[in-house]
Amino acid sequence: MEQNSIPSTKVERAMRFVKTGAQIGGNYIKHYSKKMMDPSLSKEELHEDNATDVYNALSELKGSALKVAQMLSMEKNILPRQYTNKFQMAQYNAPPLSGPLIIQTFIKSFGKSPQDIFDAFDMKATNAASIGQVHRAKLGDKELAIKIQYPGVADSIKSDLKIVKPIAFRLLDMNEKELDKYIKEVEAKLLEETDYELEYKRSVEISGLCAHIPHLVFTNYYREYTSKRVLTMDWMEGMHMDEFLKTNPSQEIRNTIGQAMWDFYDIQVHELKSVHADPHPGNFLMRSNGDLGVIDFGCVKEIPEDFYFNYFALLVPELLEEPGIIRRIMEQQQIINKSDTPQVQEIITDAFMKMTKLLATPFLEETFDFGNNAYIDKIYALGEEVSKMDELKKSKEGRGSQHALYINRTYFGLYSILNVLGAKVKTGVRDWKSGLVAYHSVEA
Amino acid sequence: MKSKIIETFIRLKLEESKAVNNVYLFAKEMGMEEKEFYNHFASLEAVEANIFQNWFEMVQQEVSKADIWSSYSAREKFLSFYFAWIEKLKENRSFVNMLWKVSQPIPKPPAFMDSTKEAFINFAKDVLDQGIQSKEIEDRKYLSNKYADAMWLNLLFVTNFWIKDNSDAFEKTDAAIEKSVNLAFDLMSKSALDSMLDLGKFLFQNR
Numbered sequence: 001m002e003q004n005s006i007p008s009t010k011v012e013r014a015m016r017f018v019k020t021g022a023q024i025g026g027n028y029i030k031h032y033s034k035k036m037m038d039p040s041l042s043k044e045e046l047h048e049d050n051a052t053d054v055y056n057a058l059s060e061l062k063g064s065a066l067k068v069a070q071m072l073s074m075e076k077n078i079l080p081r082q083y084t085n086k087f088q089m090a091q092y093n094a095p096p097l098s099g100p101l102i103i104q105t106f107i108k109s110f111g112k113s114p115q116d117i118f119d120a121f122d123m124k125a126t127n128a129a130s131i132g133q134v135h136r137a138k139l140g141d142k143e144l145a146i147k148i149q150y151p152g153v154a155d156s157i158k159s160d161l162k163i164v165k166p167i168a169f170r171l172l173d174m175n176e177k178e179l180d181k182y183i184k185e186v187e188a189k190l191l192e193e194t195d196y197e198l199e200y201k202r203s204v205e206i207s208g209l210c211a212h213i214p215h216l217v218f219t220n221y222y223r224e225y226t227s228k229r230v231l232t233m234d235w236m237e238g239m240h241m242d243e244f245l246k247t248n249p250s251q252e253i254r255n256t257i258g259q260a261m262w263d264f265y266d267i268q269v270h271e272l273k274s275v276h277a278d279p280h281p282g283n284f285l286m287r288s289n290g291d292l293g294v295i296d297f298g299c300v301k302e303i304p305e306d307f308y309f310n311y312f313a314l315l316v317p318e319l320l321e322e323p324g325i326i327r328r329i330m331e332q333q334q335i336i337n338k339s340d341t342p343q344v345q346e347i348i349t350d351a352f353m354k355m356t357k358l359l360a361t362p363f364l365e366e367t368f369d370f371g372n373n374a375y376i377d378k379i380y381a382l383g384e385e386v387s388k389m390d391e392l393k394k395s396k397e398g399r400g401s402q403h404a405l406y407i408n409r410t411y412f413g414l415y416s417i418l419n420v421l422g423a424k425v426k427t428g429v430r431d432w433k434s435g436l437v438a439y440h441s442v443e444a
Numbered sequence: 445m446k447s448k449i450i451e452t453f454i455r456l457k458l459e460e461s462k463a464v465n466n467v468y469l470f471a472k473e474m475g476m477e478e479k480e481f482y483n484h485f486a487s488l489e490a491v492e493a494n495i496f497q498n499w500f501e502m503v504q505q506e507v508s509k510a511d512i513w514s515s516y517s518a519r520e521k522f523l524s525f526y527f528a529w530i531e532k533l534k535e536n537r538s539f540v541n542m543l544w545k546v547s548q549p550i551p552k553p554p555a556f557m558d559s560t561k562e563a564f565i566n567f568a569k570d571v572l573d574q575g576i577q578s579k580e581i582e583d584r585k586y587l588s589n590k591y592a593d594a595m596w597l598n599l600l601f602v603t604n605f606w607i608k609d610n611s612d613a614f615e616k617t618d619a620a621i622e623k624s625v626n627l628a629f630d631l632m633s634k635s636a637l638d639s640m641l642d643l644g645k646f647l648f649q650n651r
Contacts, residue, residue: 097622098519098520098523098622098625098626099512099516099520099523099524100516100520100523100524100527101523101527101618101621101622103512103524103527104527104531104618105618107531108613113510115511115512123512150619151615151616151618151619151622152611152615152616152618152619155611155615155616
């Protein structure tokens with residue numbers, strides 16, 4: 001059984017990370033000794049080595065540590081690309097629950113075994129989510145997909161995050177206080193993800209409100225076969241992105257899917273103010289007719305109003321012309337602090353605005369070609385540059401609202417999927433600016 | 445009648461009644477003649493000793509009559525048994541708590557578990573033999589005979605863990621069962637242990 005090699009105790013898991021820390025140290029030594037011989041050696045190889053070690057460590061963990069790996073892999077602006085590629089592999093296939101445990105989980109949830117409830121139930125998981133696994137079943141003429149969660153996930157999340165902290169601290173070049181604020185946000189979201197009843201509620205809500213978007217498809221959920229640790233829905237046909245791309249879809253189909261995805265996020269962010277904040281390829285199914293299926297509403301970020309109006313105001317050039325507004329927003333978003341020297345404030349504001357302008361590019365054009373690698377590369381490069389800024393690293397205080405974490409992650413995820421998909425999207429159709437302009441004109 | 449006596453015994457024990465130490469009082473509670481009691485049990489200690497064995501038999505029957513049982517590997521059979529065992533104990537948690545003195549981490553089994561142990565060992569041997577035949581478990585000289593005892597310790601460990609478990613719906617006990625059985629089977633299947641023994645033997649013979 002694959003489960004054999006999973007380090008199961010906290011101590012064991014902690015040991016894994018210690019080992020990885022040591023390996024990374026070793027990689028740096030290797031790198032610098034090689035560099036003495038060959039000054040032309042790039043940092044690429046070093047990052048590659050590090051990424052392999054970190055990935056190897058993370059892939060032997062499951063549950064929340066795997067989720068953190070996903071989380072890191074989404075923060076492409078911070079991590080060099082070599083890390084990201086490796087981490088993306090962590091998004092599929094965790095080890096399985098045993099057959100008896102599946103039955104036990106059903107008996108606890110519904111008082112009956114899956115064989116008693118369904119006409120057919122496949123004991124072999126079809127694929128693994130990071131905190132559980134998916135099984136196929138049949139009820140009448142319906143094909144079902146049933147997600148089952150590992151026991152005790154919520155409990156292990158807290159201790160896992162404590163273990164991940166020191167290594168995240170090193171990897172992300174972030175100061176401790178800043179990290180703490182974010183880790184709390186991540187912890188809260190991860191704990192929400194362990195509650196399938198909550199996921200059921202959100203799935204039904206968001207899919208109802210977004211059902212009108214062309215080419216976007218949702219599935220049907222079953223309340224009576226849903227509990228905290230079991231979620232039952234209709235089986236959805238479609239391919240994961242990598243599989244789908246192998247079928248060589250036409251540009252037109254790519255654009256249609258990309259458009260559905262863009263519209264989905266546009267409506268959630270600007271209208272529902274509540275967003276499916278986990279856009280990684282495993283959560284979408286694509287079809288040859290241009291339909292996009294959305295699965296897994298475990299991670300939903302509700303966007304607080306004052307955060308929304310300040311964060312997105314930075315994307316509206318007209319608004320930024322008003323004197324003093326940038327400073328006001330920077331303070332509101334806790335990007336600059338009162339205790340900073342004026343120079344530091346200026347440097348950080350400049351860097352942040354540069355980043356924001358770059359990220360806002362798709363918003364400000366009629367159509368945008370996400371397949372353009374030059375644009376995505378520019379984001380990585382600037383992200384790496386910003387994360388290395390002394391002014392940021394030396395800062396003792398956290399920067400940026402914790403709400404930005406999941407919103408940024410959502411957009412990086414969205415951009416990178418659209419990039420891999422190679423989609424050209426009409427990004428400027430919806431009017432979301434006037435709401436922001438109205439809000440700020442009252443304010444001023 | 446036996447199960448009626450057991451039921452009454454559990455109730456009286458929980459109510460801290462003196463009748464659990466005195467057959468005369470006990471029979472009176474049951475509304476039966478003292479001599480009729482002896483038709484079923486020799487003493488009240490015998491009732492106590494029978495409770496767990498009785499549960500064991502019920503659990504064993506329940507798991508082995510499930511359709512899926514025959515398709516399970518030995519590992520899965522033990523998992524399935526332990527899960528069902530805890531479900532059974534759950535029906536009587538207060539009683540088990542009262543009787544089971546918890547010590548760390550695997551307790552010296554209480555005397556009332558003796559007959560249960562015997563029954564369990566027989567059951568475990570059957571399942572293990574089948575695992576050895578299917579090569580799921582490695583047949584090792586001297587050690588193989590101890591496998592069933594190891595699974596018995598596993599049962600005590602699981603029971604103990606559950607008694608102390610405060611997690612929602614005893615979720616942690618589920619995880620403990622899964623992990624401990626996996627460990628037991630990893631140790632019993634062909635593993636580094638065999639290569640180690642092999643090397644040890646080789647070095648011993650060649651120096």
